[in-house]
Amino acid sequence: MSKIIPYGHQSIDESDIQVVIKVLKADRITQGPEIDKFENALAKFVGAKYAVATSSGTAALHAACIACGITQGDEVIVPTLSFIASANCVLYCGGKPVLVDIYPDTLTINVEEVERKITKKTKAIIAVDFAGHPAHWDKLKKLASKYRLTLIDDASHAIGSKYKNKPIGSIADLTTFSFHPVKTITTGEGGAVTTNNKIYFEKLKKLRHHGIYKNNDLSKKFGAWFYQVMDLGYNYRMTDIQAALGVSQLSKIDQFIKKRRRIWQKYNQAFGKIHELTLPTEQNGCFCAWHIYTVRLKAKAKKSRRQVFDFLRKAGIGVQVHYIPIHMLDLYRKRFRLKAISFPVAEQYYKETMSLPLFAKMTDKEVNFVIKTLKDAIR
Ligand SMILES: Cc1ncc(COP(=O)(O)O)c(C=O)c1O
Structure with missing residues (x-):
């Protein structure tokens, strides 16, 4: 690619x-x-x-x-x-x-x-x-x-x-x-x-x-x-x-959402058996028009989030991190004297997460490439 x-x-x-x-x-x-x-x-x-x-x-x-x-x-x-x-x-x-x-x-x-x-x-x-x-x-x-x-x-x-x-x-x-x-x-x-x-x-x-x-x-x-x-x-x-x-x-939003959900399902199927990963799931009673696909690399994984992120970027996959929690940003941390201990779940999530490509125009070839490359990256 x-x-x-x-x-x-x-x-x-x-x-x-x-x-x-x-x-x-x-x-x-x-x-x-x-x-x-x-x-x-x-x-x-x-x-x-x-x-x-x-x-x-x-x-x-x-x-x-x-x-x-x-x-x-x-x-x-x-x-x-x-x-x-x-x-x-x-x-x-x-x-x-x-x-x-x-x-x-x-x-x-x-x-x-x-x-x-x-x-x-x-x-x-x-x-x-x-x-x-x-x-x-x-x-x-x-x-x-x-x-x-x-x-x-x-x-x-x-x-x-x-x-x-x-x-x-x-x-x-x-x-x-x-x-x-x-x-x-x-x-x-x-x-x-x-x-x-x-x-x-x-x-x-x-x-x-x-x-x-x-x-x-x-x-x-x-x-x-x-x-x-x-x-x-x-x-x-x-x-x-x-x-x-x-x-x-x-006028095209239903198609866009359908495609986004199809990619989310495809990723979840492909990564479902990999124990190092936590995948985005839809809770009962909810229908998600997924905007981003956040995959989390558990602490027990062989590679660090940074290593996997860099590997994907090098391979031409524009992964991103959504987001640095707001309490970690200086404007908020300093002004309101915020401490990591007050936000353990967000802190843990932030250490593990990255967002894989997800958009309606993505081709099957691109989706398959992302799947294969992530699997290679965490190996
Ligand atoms: C959760 C959230 N709130 C607000 C905004 C701000 O939207 P905009 O970039 O259109 O100003 C964004 C944009 O990325 C967002 O993700």
């Missing part, structure tokens, strides 16, 4: 290219009609009443935190195993991300530990459907209602996943998505928030456009140019070019 096989890659075909060209030739390439089309299609797909498209998954998380009122001094509970944006969005609002450990099987937030970390200052929980595996939403919902907390689902990995037959995007108070090219569908850069709550929806619409609002009454009274701003907002808008790509990608 001459070209590197990346751990994730977009699947763009001629129909995607044609819709983008069409928008580029249209009047409006931003703030036009494609945004509504994408938001409606997304809301329908995830079974939510409302969707608000944003410029990135990070912008979606920040906007969701503002919409539910996170501000100076508030605490928000976040799993330490996630991409840094899941915690940074709380810092953006002046809040304190309170990191907690994960469950060893689903790699999602440990709900019993969440309860131990709740204080009078706790305002929300951000749970992550890690790798596409849903968090323990029943337990989280019970806890959120007991302590009157807002539930945010960082579903950047999990568009198309289901928890007890409910699509991710319709369960938490606010759910955020990312459409970065490594994700199941892409808009280049892009994100969205979905919700069933009209108040959040209206806040989010304003927030992503500088806090500006307009309506017919104001226009009649003061002139057609008139708008008002009451709260600080941002430019977190998605373009129509991206939104049109999003609609086209969404």
Whole structure:
């Protein structure tokens, strides 16, 4: 194999290219009609009443935190195993991300530990459907209602996943998505928030456009140019070019997920008898639209994770590590004086893990090559 096989890659075909060209030739390439089309299609797909498209998954998380009122001094509970944006969005609002450990099987937030970390200052929980595996939403919902907390689902990995037959995007108070090219569908850069709550929806619409609002009454009274701003907002808008790509990608999502699941099954079959490895499994009641395939090399393995990782990279396989737990990053470790001992499961996972290539466009030849090379690497 001459070209590197990346751990994730977009699947763009001629129909995607044609819709983008069409928008580029249209009047409006931003703030036009494609945004509504994408938001409606997304809301329908995830079974939510409302969707608000944003410029990135990070912008979606920040906007969701503002919409539910996170501000100076508030605490928000976040799993330490996630991409840094899941915690940074709380810092953006002046809040304190309170990191907690994960469950060893689903790699999602440990709900019993969440309860131990709740204080009078706790305002929300951000749970992550890690790798596409849903968090323990029943337990989280019970806890959120007991302590009157807002539930945010960082579903950047999990568009198309289901928890007890409910699509991710319709369960938490606010759910955020990312459409970065490594994700199941892409808009280049892009994100969205979905919700069933009209108040959040209206806040989010304003927030992503500088806090500006307009309506017919104001226009009649003061002139057609008139708008008002009451709260600080941002430019977190998605373009129509991206939104049109999003609609086209969404129309193919079932195929993408099918292919991702087929590769996950193929890897699991191939590695199932290798005792040095821990493989990603789907818990009862969950349907995973796998975003990444995290394989763990147990401590008893002959080779170290570093040796296997380097071997695969040398062979042209773009393995990656998802992620360095947030409590290990200096910004968090130093600022909040965090210690490894508080996060034993995430620490152990981090020592063992690497993500193998998984994307819809992967060929059988590439999948077989990854399987063979990993087997060679651990021998
Ligand atoms: C769990 C998680 N949250 C948030 C983000 C941020 O998304 P974006 O890169 O679209 O800003 C990512 C992106 O990789 C992610 O994996």
